[in-house]
Every structure is written in C-alpha cells, then in structure tokens.
Amino acid sequence: MKKLLLTSALVGSTLLASNAIAQTTVTGNLNISYKSASLDKATSQVNGGRGFGNEQQLNIQTKGKLNNGMDYAAGFSIENDSAQTGTLFNENVYIDFIAGNTTFTVGVDHIQNSDRTLAGGIGLEAQDLALGAGGSSVFVTNVGSNVAGSYGFGVMQTIPGIGKLSALYVPTESAQPDTTDGDKTFVESNDESAYEIGFVGDFGVKGLNTHAFRSVKKATTGSKAVGTALNVNDIEGTNIGAAYNFGQVTVGYTYKKEGAATVNSDTKQDEFSAAYALSPTLSISANYTKADKQGTGVVDAKAKTLGIGYSLGPVALVANYSKLENYTGTSGADADVIYLAARTSF
Secondary structure (H helix, E strand, O other): OHHHHHHHHHHHHHHHHHHHOOEEEEEEEEEEEEEEEEEOOHHHHHHOEEEEEEEEEEEEEEEEEOOOOOEEEEEEEEEEOOOOHHHOOOEEEEEEEEEOOEEEEEEEOOOOOOOOOOOOOOOOOHHHHOOOOOOOOOOOOOOOOOHHHOOEEEEEEEEOOOEEEEEEEEOOOOOOOOOOOOOOOOOOOOOOOEEEEEEEEOOOOOOEEEEEEEEEEOOOOOOOOOOOOOOOOOEEEEEEEEEEEEOOEEEEEEEEEEOOOOOOOOEEEEEEEEEEEOOOOEEEEEEEEEEEEOOOOOOOEEEEEEEEEEEOOOEEEEEEEEEEEOOOOOOOOOEEEEEEEEEEEO
16 A cells, blocks of 8 residues: 555656656637627528627646657637537647657647638628528538537648648537546447648748638538439538738638538638728728529628727727628628627737
C-alpha cells in the first residue's frame, strides 16, 4: 500500500510539474443583439416580430511542450446561444500535437472547416438574417453536413508562403459525443462516418484570402443514397471563396453547395460582397446572396444586405438592413430585416 501511495504521489507530482510550465489563458466574447422582421406575404405577417438575442462564450486554452520535444495545445469553450443547455461544453474542444508545420488534432469544432464565407460583409449572413422571420429558409447553413461539428481526428499542414491544408475524419457524423457515460462508453447510432478536406491561404499575395473545402458524408438508411435509383451518391458539400483587399476596399465571392438527404433538393448559393473603410473605425458593406434550391415549384431565394460597423476599441457596434426575397423558396415570401448588435471580447 505504501508503495502504491508513493507511486501515485510521484505521478501526481510529474503531472503538476508538466502543467506548471504550460501557458494557460482565459478569453471570451459577448454579443447582445436586437432583431426585427417585417414580412410582406399576407399569410405570414403574423410571424413578423422583434426581440433581443445574446451569445456568451468563454475559452479556456493551454499550450506548452511535451516530454518528447513536440509542442501541444488543448482547450475547450463554454458557449451559450440564449438557451444551449445540452451543448454548453461542445464548442472548440481539442488536444493538438504539433511537430513543426504539422498539427495532429482530436476534438470537435476546432480544425479549420467549411463554416465560413469571404463574401458576408459586415454583420450577419443571409441564412442568419432569415432566422426568426417565419418559415424555413433555403439559404445554405451547412455544406453537405456539419462535419467539423462532430468529434473526430484531423491533421493540418502549413505550407509556408502558401497556406494551410487540412483533413478531418469523423467516425459518426453527429453533433453530440457518442457516449452516455463521459469517456467510458459509446452509443451506436444510425449516423455514418464523414470527412472534410480543405485549404485556407493567400498564395503569398498580399491582400488575398482564399479557401476551398469539400465534405462527404456516407449514406445512411433513409437518405437519398440508400435504396434510391435516382441518386446513389453520398451527401456531399462544397465551399469555395476568395476575397481581395486593396487599400480601403475589400471585395469577395463565395460559392456554396449544400447536400441534402432528400433526392433532388441540393442547394447552390452564390455570395458577393464589397466593403469600404470610411475611416480606421467606420466601415460599410453591401452583400448580394442568391440560393438556388432544387425541387418542383421552388424559386430562387435572394438577399440584399447593407451593413455598417463602428469600432469603439474594445466594443464594436454593428447594424444590418436586409431585403429578403422568396427566402423559403416560395414566391412572395419576402421580408425586411433589421439587425443591431453590440459585441465585445476580453
């Protein structure tokens, strides 16, 4: 027993000594917003309304050296989007093993991924502006499937002067961990595996930003890929974007294709934006987004958005006005949306 206690004490001391040389930081951000939507379609006007929203997030991160000479980084975030009781700790959870320009990672919502745009402008994107307007928007939310929102294994490779390549594999494409008892067990589900490969970089060109992502989710029973003669492919998604800044002006374009589990119901979306810095603290932007969803009787959804942002140093103020047209894929489903937000980080 004494030997066991001594061994345990030594193990504990070793762990404490290792942690003592690590660098741990706590950061966070807070967004408080106001949003109103006025619907033009007579049958939907009852759904128009207004109200406040909020998002709080705390990030706990550490980094240091492993005893084999490699670097490491680890962390997790606590995020609350108004009422997020089931997934408070399911944000940016990771342990990275770093060897030079190569990073091996395990976790969720951490590796570079397709949840991005280079043509959103200032404020919210079309799909977020449509939230709460009544009815289901056809604007793209996830391309193919939300691969990075599931726990998996990934690798990132930095190519100096070019950019960063990444690959992510998730055994089960599901937003929650596959477990009911911490890290001790797993629960099998009908979800299948998925993967995503991507690139983010500037190719050494000052002012240029680009990205390209491709995701594939294996077919599951009941999806368009199983038992369907019309379409036997897995669910796939694509996100390609580029933006260029020259002086006070930034222009951007992003193409997204969102795969769907229903036959002939994929969505292709084009996003265009231009932003102008009136001063170091004041900027304006314009965005045009068009979503083409497959399906009989479905019409293109469009969003025209003006944005303005003002920096007060630690606090930023953001405002959007957006005109949504056919946002549910139904002719006449139009809305005017106003979004105001105060944002801060610490």
